[in-house]
Amino acid sequence: MRLPIYQIDAFTSAVFSGNPAAVxxxxxxxPAAQMQAIAAENNLSETAFxxxxxxxxxxxxxxxxxxxxVEVDLCGHATLATAHLIMNILQPGKERVVFSTQKAGLLTVTRGEEGRLTLDFPTRAPQVPDTVHPGLVTALGGPAPAAILAARDYLxxxxxxxDVRALTPxxxxxMGIDRFAVIVTAPGDEPGVDFVSRFFAPAKGVLEDPVTGSAHCTLIPYWAERLGVDRLSARQVSRRGGALACRLVGDRVHISGDAVLFLEGHIHI
Known part of the structure; x- marks a missing residue:
């Protein structure tokens, strides 16, 4: 069997930055096992099908x-990458794509100003958890945090x-935390950046994700409430880094970014 494959850097306008996703x-x-095997072979944080x-x-x-x-319930950068592929290669000129997913429902991606794509995702507002995994703060290795909240992931x-940049978890x-992953965040320290973040999910095969769209389903409602605004500019301060324009719209978040094609080829299985 011969299958097409594309590698697209998401939440960036230049290759070698942002978050690479295979599509x-x-x-x-x-079969799910075959898709999982392809993702393992690719060894990227996500492969989208x-x-x-x-x-x-x-x-x-x-x-x-x-x-x-593992198969995941929601992924932002690979959705952005897939929409970029459809709108620019598979169906050039298309301005809107709707995706049907197993656990996140319908997700929409639209092309806006200057070709930037916007994801329409559900919110995952964080709450104070009943308990916090006892090894969490020690494993992160940083100073005592100002707060620990949780949704799907710890926040x-x-x-x-x-403090966020200096973490060496x-x-x-x-590996043993009782949530899917850990998001760390703090106020931005550069002009035009409202908040920064990083994302760690070693138990899911991703030590550190370069730019994580799904994490912003939690980050956006938190920072929108804290700062009293509904539009925010975010930066994920991983080694590769990435920029996201964010908006809270009721119980949805809009996450905007660029994407660029890096590689295209074929899989032989």
Whole structure:
């Protein structure tokens, strides 16, 4: 079997930055184990698989995402990458794509000003958790945080962006946490940046994700409430780095960014 594959850097306008995602367009779903094996072979934080709409799908593409270890319920950068592929290569000129997902419902991506793409995702507002994993703060290795909240992921809030940048987490210590992943965040320390973040999910095969769209489903409602605004500019301060324009719209978030094609080829299985 010969399958097309594309690697697209998301939340950036230049290759070698942002978050690389593999995208494999299919005619029909492969067995989950086979898609998981492809994702493991790619060894990127996410590989997306997309199936074109059928007669009963209302125009929505099917979309699933896999880390090297597990299938995930929601992924932002690989959705952005898949939309970029559809709008620029598979169906050039298309201005809007709807995706049907198994656990996140319908997701929409639209092309806006200067070609920038905007994801329409559900919010995952953080709350004070009943308990916090006892090894969390030690495994992160930084100063005492200002707050620890949680949704799908832990949200660990620091006072200073420098604290977030300086973290060197113990991957083994984070393997046993009782949440999907850990988001760390702090106020921005550069002009025009409202907040910074990083994202760690070693148990899911992603030690540190370069730019994480799904994390902003939690970050945006937190910072919108804290800062009293509904539009925010975010930066993920991983080694590769990435920029996101954010907006809170009721129980949805709009996450905007650029994407650029790095590689195209074929898989032989």
């Amino acid at each position: 494999v367009p299919l005619e029909a779903w492969l 997309a199936v074109p709409p059928g007669d009963a799908d209302g125009g929505a593409w099917g979309l699933r995402w896999f880390t090297p270890e 660990v809030v620091y006072d200073h962006a420098a 113990d991957a083994a210590g984070l």
